[in-house]
């Protein structure tokens with residue numbers, strides 16, 4: 001488990017001060033995969049460095065697996081850091097070492113016996129599906145394979161926490177999903193707590209149970225994916241289930257509503273129910289249906305006939321756990337993902 005309280009990090013840049021992290025509170029439950037999304041300069045790298053105490057927070061506390069990292073120094077801090085596995089954007093492997101020797105590296109640092117190292121390295125390469133590549137050098141591996149070696153190396157010291165800093169940003173879409181599948185299965189098998197720092201919403205959608213939006217050093221929104229997506233009108237909700245930022249040209253008159261519904265309701269005939277109940281034609285303008293953290297969600301934009309009583313229709317839909325609100329024409333993805 002990770003608990004961050006009132007974390008601040010201030011940098012001095014020549015004559016000005018930069019508040020890179022501003023009163024950040026965050027809790028990542030055991031076995032959870034928590035995404036932290038934010039655009040360039042939001043403070044993501046600073047958060048990673050402060051989590052591992054590679055950078056000292058200006059104030060606040062960081063606790064990992066019950067240990068207050070911010071109170072540690074020297075040998076104790078080094079020991080505590082071994083319980084955090086780090087995965088980087090470009091894997092950061094030693095080019096002159098084979099895959100096996102890269103995975104062995106953290107164990108050599110702590111003077112593990114050669115026999116133990118060999119057994120552990122084999123087990124880890126097996127775990128990440130690279131048993132046959134033990135003797136390959138990084139230059140002989142694909143980007144996805146290099147990242148798998150990086151993940152195996154991160155697991156060498158049996159960490160409780162896996163901290164992944166843009167783990168898929170350098171990978172093509174299919175390899176991205178393969179690496180995210182690996183992270184999810186390792187979480188399940190090893191009961192790891194995982195943080196994924198990313199600027200890509202599809203990573204959050206595919207892999208995370210919870211998400212926080214970091215903007216200008218502050219956590220602006222945070223929560224389980226299921227809660228956040230239901231918080232209609234929020235930037236994260238729009239980014240998780242986007243609808244177009246504009247209405248179709250030449251759209252006739254009539255109120256336009258955005259409908260959000262989840263779970264079994266996502267497969268129920270909400271629109272035909274509306275048509276039958278009120279005897280009206282409903283014009284579907286746009287829609288997105290996604291599985292998010294194991295549950296299906298739908299976001300639909302509909303147009304009602306001009307004379308419709310919107311509040312009666314909203315109440316009818318609310319009784320079926322369908323949220324219906326006047327259409328919001330925003331494009332928050334641009335804002336979140338640059």
Ligand SMILES: Nc1ncnc2c1ncn2[C@@H]1O[C@H](COP(=O)(O)OP(=O)(O)OP(=O)(O)O)[C@@H](O)[C@H]1O
Pocket residue numbers: 011012013018019020038039040041042043044045046047199
């Ligand atoms: N060592 C440093 N010294 C001074 N300012 C810094 C330092 N590191 C980061 N900053 C500043 O802190 C702010 C947050 O930077 P940070 O690198 O954490 O953002 P980021 O979200 O990781 O961005 P990116 O996605 O581009 O890596 C920026 O304004 C940056 O200029």
